Amino acid sequence: MNSPGLANALAQPCPCGTGASLADCCAPLHQDTRLPENAEALMRSRYTAYVLGKIDYIVASTVPAQQPLLDVAAIEQWSHHTAWADLTVHQHRPRIGKHHAQVHFSATFDTAQGRQQHDEHSAFVCINGRWYFIDPTVALPGLKQPCICGSGKKFKHCCAAVLV
């Protein structure tokens, strides 16, 4: 039961800039009908979720142990009050360890002061075949405590090692 507006949006080029339509790019990830094939695809789908205001997806694509710690109101503010312009993926390092990847990207957005750029090196972890974003801004465990990803390793020997 898609509205004409939504059907139209799905036919448009995906905001993440792959050149594919939203329906063939990030939408199936948002709807959980397809898993992101790698960390870059997950990162792109998170950008598109920010553009479209899909806050639930921003939360769901973060490491599960971090989800309750996210400042959802702040994410919502940032999503809704930002005039997103475009996304550039500079580098995708798909395997920086057994279960980790990094993506360097920049997102541009327009403000009253002109166009601004948000540049980020994001870290991702694969848990049971599914990629998640590791949020470096929420409270993290001590280095000797169990890792947030549930690997059973100490945090310092696992996800801490890939956070930039």
Ligand SMILES: [Zn+2]
């Ligand atoms: Zn996309």
Ligand SMILES: [Zn+2]
């Ligand atoms: Zn870990």
